[in-house]
Amino acid sequence: MLDFFAGFLGKLTLDAFPHNPITAGAAVSIVAGTLVGAALMTRYKKWSWLWREWLTTQDPKKIGVMYIVVAMLMLLRGLSDALMMRAQQATSAGSSQGVLPTDMFQQVFSAHGTIMIFFVAMGLLFGLINLIVPLQIGARDVAFPFVNAVSFWLFTAGMVLINLSLVVGEFSAAGWLAYPPLSELKYSPGVGVDYWIWSLQIAGVGSLLSGVNFLATIIKMRCPGMTMMRMPLFVWSALITMVMICFAFPILTATLTMLALDRSLGMHFFTADGGGNAMMYVNLIWAWGHPEVYILVLPAFGVFSEVVATFSRKRLFGYTSMVWALASIAFLSFIVWLHHFFTMGAGADVNAFFGITTMVIAIPTGVKVFNWLFTMFRGRVRFTTPMLWFMGFIVTFTIGGATGVLLAIPPADFQLHNSLFLVAHFHNMIIGGVVFGFFAAITYWFPKIFGFRLNERLGRSAFWYWLIGFLLAFVPLYILGLMGATRRMNHYDSSLGWQWLFIVAAVGVLVISLGVVFQLIQIAYSIWQRKGSMARGGDPWDGRTLEWSTVSPVPAYNFAIIPTVTSRDAFWEQKQSGKKLTAPRYEDILMPKNTPMAMYIAAAALAFGFGFIWHIWWLVALSGFGVVALVIIRSNQTDTEYVITAAEVAEIEASGRKAAA
Amino acid sequence: MSQSTHQSGSLVSYTVGFVLSVAITLAAYVATVNKIFTGWSLVILLVFLAVTQLLVQLICFLHIGREAKPRWNLMAFLFMALMFGVIAIGSLWIMHNMNYRMVPKGVEVNNYLSNQDGL
Numbered sequence A: 001m002l003d004f005f006a007g008f009l010g011k012l013t014l015d016a017f018p019h020n021p022i023t024a025g026a027a028v029s030i031v032a033g034t035l036v037g038a039a040l041m042t043r044y045k046k047w048s049w050l051w052r053e054w055l056t057t058q059d060p061k062k063i064g065v066m067y068i069v070v071a072m073l074m075l076l077r078g079l080s081d082a083l084m085m086r087a088q089q090a091t092s093a094g095s096s097q098g099v100l101p102t103d104m105f106q107q108v109f110s111a112h113g114t115i116m117i118f119f120v121a122m123g124l125l126f127g128l129i130n131l132i133v134p135l136q137i138g139a140r141d142v143a144f145p146f147v148n149a150v151s152f153w154l155f156t157a158g159m160v161l162i163n164l165s166l167v168v169g170e171f172s173a174a175g176w177l178a179y180p181p182l183s184e185l186k187y188s189p190g191v192g193v194d195y196w197i198w199s200l201q202i203a204g205v206g207s208l209l210s211g212v213n214f215l216a217t218i219i220k221m222r223c224p225g226m227t228m229m230r231m232p233l234f235v236w237s238a239l240i241t242m243v244m245i246c247f248a249f250p251i252l253t254a255t256l257t258m259l260a261l262d263r264s265l266g267m268h269f270f271t272a273d274g275g276g277n278a279m280m281y282v283n284l285i286w287a288w289g290h291p292e293v294y295i296l297v298l299p300a301f302g303v304f305s306e307v308v309a310t311f312s313r314k315r316l317f318g319y320t321s322m323v324w325a326l327a328s329i330a331f332l333s334f335i336v337w338l339h340h341f342f343t344m345g346a347g348a349d350v351n352a353f354f355g356i357t358t359m360v361i362a363i364p365t366g367v368k369v370f371n372w373l374f375t376m377f378r379g380r381v382r383f384t385t386p387m388l389w390f391m392g393f394i395v396t397f398t399i400g401g402a403t404g405v406l407l408a409i410p411p412a413d414f415q416l417h418n419s420l421f422l423v424a425h426f427h428n429m430i431i432g433g434v435v436f437g438f439f440a441a442i443t444y445w446f447p448k449i450f451g452f453r454l455n456e457r458l459g460r461s462a463f464w465y466w467l468i469g470f471l472l473a474f475v476p477l478y479i480l481g482l483m484g485a486t487r488r489m490n491h492y493d494s495s496l497g498w499q500w501l502f503i504v505a506a507v508g509v510l511v512i513s514l515g516v517v518f519q520l521i522q523i524a525y526s527i528w529q530r531k532g533s534m535a536r537g538g539d540p541w542d543g544r545t546l547e548w549s550t551v552s553p554v555p556a557y558n559f560a561i562i563p564t565v566t567s568r569d570a571f572w573e574q575k576q577s578g579k580k581l582t583a584p585r586y587e588d589i590l591m592p593k594n595t596p597m598a599m600y601i602a603a604a605a606l607a608f609g610f611g612f613i614w615h616i617w618w619l620v621a622l623s624g625f626g627v628v629a630l631v632i633i634r635s636n637q638t639d640t641e642y643v644i645t646a647a648e649v650a651e652i653e654a655s656g657r658k659a660a661a
Numbered sequence B: 001m002s003q004s005t006h007q008s009g010s011l012v013s014y015t016v017g018f019v020l021s022v023a024i025t026l027a028a029y030v031a032t033v034n035k036i037f038t039g040w041s042l043v044i045l046l047v048f049l050a051v052t053q054l055l056v057q058l059i060c061f062l063h064i065g066r067e068a069k070p071r072w073n074l075m076a077f078l079f080m081a082l083m084f085g086v087i088a089i090g091s092l093w094i095m096h097n098m099n100y101r102m103v104p105k106g107v108e109v110n111n112y113l114s115n116q117d118g119l
């Protein structure tokens, strides 16, 4: 009997459940958290509300909010990982071995990197694009609403899988990019790397679908009059990012598939023997990986372009050059990937080529920085929280850019590769650039989506804790890196005199954590005190682009009447000329109906990944079939839309305007 | 979105595409596993089959050439060709360079060691 079950569940046995106290604690808190959440939902009878309003929705605004909620939860997870790493390195000098067992430390840095990139930064990115792009182009929806829901749920399925590894089994200990041969079956025989592969594979397919979807949306669904060169810069950045996703993510999918085939079916793409070549993996993963970092940062550039123009009350300086800068950064980002492995042994000619292309990226990036600064120049600048994030960004991003150019010089990289200097550099870009950008965006667009503002004072405090914490946490890493400290290091000799720097860095993370606490308080307090900060009229910042022309919170259909624009900054022009953009004669509007199908498809994909991880082959077959069957069933459904009648539209619009007045 | 109805393919084009795709894939598999071709002739055959596969799917599944505004597609194609060239040629260049420098043949290692280190 027991034997039957053993075979039935593949490699999954009772051993898979956590034994060590820290993982057990994490597992218990995940399970307990889920149960408490579920109990509260039941207690307050919120299940049907959740199902109706959120889980089955196809409204990109709601999907965007869900993306951001998931990403924020994952930020907490990634931050706890960072706290653990910092605790380990602050305590692990000389005879002390620190607080974490070696294997766990490895899992923690692997999980931290993976979660932060794929489930925090990517989640915030897609969340924002869902929220804002349709509004900025004057559209009611995205090109393929159902596919959009599928993307979100695949992202969530990947997120569930990576967190499941805390409860069932273990996570990869091979770093966030799982280089072979270490990540091959021979050296990582456990299920950790498989969790890594399948969680990214599932989320990655979701990203690719989103890329196609928003590319089609931006090209096909702009409102009348909105030519390409009239699009807001955030839309431009989204468009270019989506093109990059379409070209980069297939490389990731293919690479992960090959690694999975190596591990699960005994193939030899990247093994050290059998004709495999591990260097090919490094080459391929970075052919995706470098574009990926620009996929993250370009939308943040887009956000800052909107924020700076709005809060300087000026038209963005150098619009055309901004567009060309985005496009050339995107193209260049596809021809620099070797800078991540200068030290792997290519010749001087190859290294020089990729070193130079890398440095060239600094030029269009510099153009953007100067354009933002010129936009502020002689503007009437209001230093709201989004502007503070922008100022923080300019400082940190410039430092990060300078160290990046340094790393692009191959001889310098030979010293700094794999050191904490590199870790400091990329956190400088990712926290100072991407994360600050997305925080600015959340504060900036929050009133649009929810109809009230976030509290400014708490937002400022959060910003200062983040900025100071960031400097405390990462400036020491530059110094340590120059002193020779390698990354992923779980122990060092006390005679090196490094410990105090690691302690400063640990204090830095604590300060960052305070920043996060302030952000959480800010959200809670702003919801509680929302009466005092209502922005139902929809234009709390005196905005310039179309999204500010609707009432807030934005109705399901976005625009009662599709706007027609005649210039850039269409809403600003309209306010200046005092003309109404449109005459209010409403029509019936068709919107997509809710459906749980997207969730079911992702659930089947989750089961598929889980089956592959644990070699439960019947589950793989069943859920693989399930995905295909569900897609076919959904494709044959015809009754997928509902009507909002002209009368209902008139009523919603009138109540919004009245509340605003 | 609805303007695209005239583009969507018939059952025939999907079936033809599917059958051809399977046939091409099997051909590649059989040619490799049964060692019908080896060395460069195999490489050339596989590249040829891969490109054919690409064309079959473009024509039978994506109905290339029957769309209303071919200019966008043309641009997308040119860009794809560019990216493909960059990544494929770049990878070949890099890997060739690395392999050349990092996996010397046994004879070369011996020569090197005896010349440089006097072993």
Ligand code: HEM
Residues within 6 Å of the ligand: A079, A082, A083, A085, A086, A109, A110, A112, A113, A114, A116, A117, A120, A121, A174, A175, A176, A177, A423, A427, A430, A431, A435, A473, A486, A487, A488, A489, A509, A512
């Ligand atoms: C919130 C503040 C953060 C702190 C305090 C932090 C701290 C750290 C630390 C201590 C490491 C390990 C360094 C080492 O190898 O010794 C690390 C690695 C890493 N972090 Fe962060 N991090 C933060 C945010 C982020 C964010 C937002 C991202 C990306 C969106 C990110 C991406 C990564 C990656 C990719 C690695 C490399 C993991 C690996 O070595 O495989 N981090 N971080």
Ligand SMILES: [Cu+2]
Residues within 6 Å of the ligand: A289, A290, A293, A336, A337, A339, A340
């Ligand atoms: Cu790079």
